[in-house]
Amino acid sequence: MPSMATGDGRHFNANNNSNINHPQLKPNLVNDNHKSDFFSRRQKIEQQRRSLPIASVEKRLVQEVRKNDILIIVGETGSGKTTQLPQYLYNGGFCRDGGTIGITQPRRVAAVTVAKRVAEECGVELGQKVGYSIRFEDMTSNSTRIKYMTDGLLLREALLDPYLSRYSVIVVDEAHERTVQTDVLLGLLKGVQKKRSQSYSESNNDHVKANNGTLMKVENNGQAPHLGRRLNPLKLIIMSASLDARGFSEYFGGAKAVHVQGRQFPVDILYTAQPETDCLDAALVTIFQIHLEEGPGDILVFLSGQEEIESIEGLVRENLKKLPEACQKLLILPLFSSLPSEKQLKVFTPAPVEFRKVILATNIAETSVTIPGIKYVIDPGLVKVRSYSPDSGIESLIVVKTSKAQALQRSGRAGREGPGKCFRLYPESRFEGLDDSTVPEIKRCNLSNVILQLSALGVDDIIGFDFMEKPDRMAVIRSLELLYLLGALTDEKKLSDPIGHQMARLPLEPNDSKALILASQFDCLEEMLIVVAMLSVESIFYAPREKLEESRTVIKSFSSPEGDHLTLLNVYRASLEFLEKNKTENGKEKAEKNLRKWCKDNFINSRSLKHARDIYNQIRENVERMGLKIASCGDDTIQLRRCLAASYFLNAALKQPDGTYRVLANGQIAEIHPTSVLRRTKSECIIFYNLVQTTRNYVRNVTRIDYLWLAELAPQCYALKE
Numbered sequence: 001m002p003s004m005a006t007g008d009g010r011h012f013n014a015n016n017n018s019n020i021n022h023p024q025l026k027p028n029l030v031n032d033n034h035k036s037d038f039f040s041r042r043q044k045i046e047q048q049r050r051s052l053p054i055a056s057v058e059k060r061l062v063q064e065v066r067k068n069d070i071l072i073i074v075g076e077t078g079s080g081k082t083t084q085l086p087q088y089l090y091n092g093g094f095c096r097d098g099g100t101i102g103i104t105q106p107r108r109v110a111a112v113t114v115a116k117r118v119a120e121e122c123g124v125e126l127g128q129k130v131g132y133s134i135r136f137e138d139m140t141s142n143s144t145r146i147k148y149m150t151d152g153l154l155l156r157e158a159l160l161d162p163y164l165s166r167y168s169v170i171v172v173d174e175a176h177e178r179t180v181q182t183d184v185l186l187g188l189l190k191g192v193q194k195k196r197s198q199s200y201s202e203s204n205n206d207h208v209k210a211n212n213g214t215l216m217k218v219e220n221n222g223q224a225p226h227l228g229r230r231l232n233p234l235k236l237i238i239m240s241a242s243l244d245a246r247g248f249s250e251y252f253g254g255a256k257a258v259h260v261q262g263r264q265f266p267v268d269i270l271y272t273a274q275p276e277t278d279c280l281d282a283a284l285v286t287i288f289q290i291h292l293e294e295g296p297g298d299i300l301v302f303l304s305g306q307e308e309i310e311s312i313e314g315l316v317r318e319n320l321k322k323l324p325e326a327c328q329k330l331l332i333l334p335l336f337s338s339l340p341s342e343k344q345l346k347v348f349t350p351a352p353v354e355f356r357k358v359i360l361a362t363n364i365a366e367t368s369v370t371i372p373g374i375k376y377v378i379d380p381g382l383v384k385v386r387s388y389s390p391d392s393g394i395e396s397l398i399v400v401k402t403s404k405a406q407a408l409q410r411s412g413r414a415g416r417e418g419p420g421k422c423f424r425l426y427p428e429s430r431f432e433g434l435d436d437s438t439v440p441e442i443k444r445c446n447l448s449n450v451i452l453q454l455s456a457l458g459v460d461d462i463i464g465f466d467f468m469e470k471p472d473r474m475a476v477i478r479s480l481e482l483l484y485l486l487g488a489l490t491d492e493k494k495l496s497d498p499i500g501h502q503m504a505r506l507p508l509e510p511n512d513s514k515a516l517i518l519a520s521q522f523d524c525l526e527e528m529l530i531v532v533a534m535l536s537v538e539s540i541f542y543a544p545r546e547k548l549e550e551s552r553t554v555i556k557s558f559s560s561p562e563g564d565h566l567t568l569l570n571v572y573r574a575s576l577e578f579l580e581k582n583k584t585e586n587g588k589e590k591a592e593k594n595l596r597k598w599c600k601d602n603f604i605n606s607r608s609l610k611h612a613r614d615i616y617n618q619i620r621e622n623v624e625r626m627g628l629k630i631a632s633c634g635d636d637t638i639q640l641r642r643c644l645a646a647s648y649f650l651n652a653a654l655k656q657p658d659g660t661y662r663v664l665a666n667g668q669i670a671e672i673h674p675t676s677v678l679r680r681t682k683s684e685c686i687i688f689y690n691l692v693q694t695t696r697n698y699v700r701n702v703t704r705i706d707y708l709w710l711a712e713l714a715p716q717c718y719a720l721k722e
């Protein structure tokens, strides 16, 4: 077996397909001249489409969809499922009666980029025949017939149109990911399909009667009320490269599964000879190893979160400076979910001539996406996932090993435009021991949001809902309890009016939704919108290792003695003040640029801050539409802290004699996270936003409260002892 030595002696062993001959890829040098050469680009795209493995089975796939109401399609990564199948179905007449083909994706970035690609392949403007719809962004029109969207968005559509009458076909793509949204969607679609088939056969009967001369039916049996046309049965397609086809087939009553054979380009898989103790360091070394020793082609590195990405970004930059100038042409681009969309999309544009792109991504780049230019994938084999303990009622983020399915998806991001290489930063023996597929999210998360959504869809019996895999009973009970305590559910487990309905309308976690609703009563909604927006993004502050002391002093200038929520509010307000003042003096564009500099000087992550501003605007629109009163409490911080206590009361903790905190709701012991402004002040009673488990339990985003408020504001949960 060939092995490849790195500068520091690291060895990668290639697996069996290592003897494939790799033609060297030219760097991706698409420049504006090429772009403007419309015809040659179209020709190239046509040629690419024809050479995809799925192209040879187009007719068969269309026939299978015609014959089967539910079809499971499994095909290698890059074989053309996501981009081609919807086009085949469109050409096969599945939109002829005005219906739309809807394709769901677990992630926003995939929905957007795939829709762009398919619009280009079809030679149409995005938003016309081909479009996408994601939370807060709708790029569709009445003429859209191929619509990419997130699974969460389709769930929200089902709230308004329980028949999903606009769709003739729904494709659930990347079903192997088994996100909570996908699992809820699968159960829901099963029901929708049944309702549509029933209503179709009833309306057929009515038509027969009418043809026989009996009375014509005038009710809208089988018709979409708003479309005024008869609904055909819904076609459902479940798709992935790494799917447990048997499990899905059983769930759908023995649905047919078809396998699309073949992949477009080979991907060479390389493993390390020994386990790595420091994954970040191993990734760093591998980036430079590829950059210095391998041929042209961009690099995609999978990391577990924003913090890891930012820390490795700094290290790459530092090390790059030590190289001869000719070797410094490396363009480093981060990609994570809380990055603003335009920044995310930057990774999809080609690097400047002679540069090599290094994309540092979380698992949002793991499925569906094609990032042009990627030839090398570095996979440390780790992923950050949600984990929920029904006993303690605490949800945390933990880093775990990926499954085989995820490793396969990651390597599949290379080999899409030419042969590729995937460097797995662990030995082959570890790969063999990985789980085949990821534990479905529904088995390991807090279910209160799912329950809220299902209740809004009229499903009150969550345990009885037709899930592919039932969630843990205890987790359901805990989540029901939480919703009940938040006042979202009635004693009969129905959505309460108005709180429950209002909470279901907000695209946020139940605690955050409740905080906004209560804030309108506490006359501090203006502030709470900012706080919720700031809490929705990762790491507002960043403290580079070499400037730790300086950054601490600067960050202190924003800190509030009351805690982190108010500190975040101070940062947001200070940045707005700076921006507004600058706008009047310098104009909008310059002001934004100056703000970035201001952020840098103040050790604030400008990306996160910008994202928080976007979220603020989006949720503000939501609460305005709901008619909530938006008032400001000004500097009356007590009002805001009382409102926080009234909303996050289950996250209240009391100081212990040893300086740790005991979470009142479950007795869990935790420490205040070192990044908190309350780390040293040690208040008697606090509320926190989240609890993270590393080597210890840490509470993050903490605010000081008066414990007497708990009994006053959350009497459903707390009472004062005599």
Ligand SMILES: Nc1ncnc2c1ncn2[C@@H]1O[C@H](COP(=O)(O)OP(=O)(O)OP(=O)(O)O)[C@@H](O)[C@H]1O
Binding pocket: 048, 052, 075, 076, 077, 078, 079, 080, 081, 082, 083, 084, 113, 117, 240, 241, 264, 367, 368, 369, 370, 372, 412, 415, 416, 417
């Ligand atoms: N934005 C793009 N730019 C360039 N080529 C693209 C783009 N999107 C898709 N392609 C080409 O089309 C091929 C098929 O992509 P598609 O997403 O349809 O595959 P898939 O079978 O759905 O893969 P996966 O299971 O990984 O999602 C890619 O391998 C690539 O060659």
